[in-house]
Amino acid sequence: MGIKTTGKRVRKAANYYPTRILSTGISWMTGGAVFGAYGGGLLLGLKWNPEQLFILPIVPIFIAAIAARLKNRSVRSKMTGMTH
Incomplete structure (x- = not known):
């Protein structure tokens, strides 16, 4: 396996x-x-206990989600500010 x-x-x-x-x-x-x-x-x-092990990754996942959202917002604002 x-x-x-x-x-x-x-x-x-x-x-x-x-x-x-x-x-x-x-x-x-x-x-x-x-x-x-x-x-x-x-x-x-x-x-x-197993519940604590499953809760442990919530903090870094939450931080990564916020960072991805902020990055996406930054990229979109740069794209909308561009002139064609």
């Missing part, structure tokens, strides 16, 4: 990252998966 999962990640990375940074993209994708499993196990070992 792990081999199939890794293969899917490599294919996904090959479609997403340019060739010159493909190895870096694959490393980041694989490293993120390893860190997530390690971090979850560590927090469970520190007596976090």
Whole structure:
């Protein structure tokens, strides 16, 4: 099962990252998966309950959503200010 999962990640990375940074993209994708499993196990070992683990990512997701919204607003205001 792990081999199939890794293969899917490599294919996904090959479609997403340019060739010159493909190895870096694959490393980041694989490293993120390893860190997530390690971090979850560590927090469970520190007596976090599963509900706390699901609430934990809400803060960075919320910050990323606000940042994406602000960036989108900035790009749109630049586009509407352009003359044709």
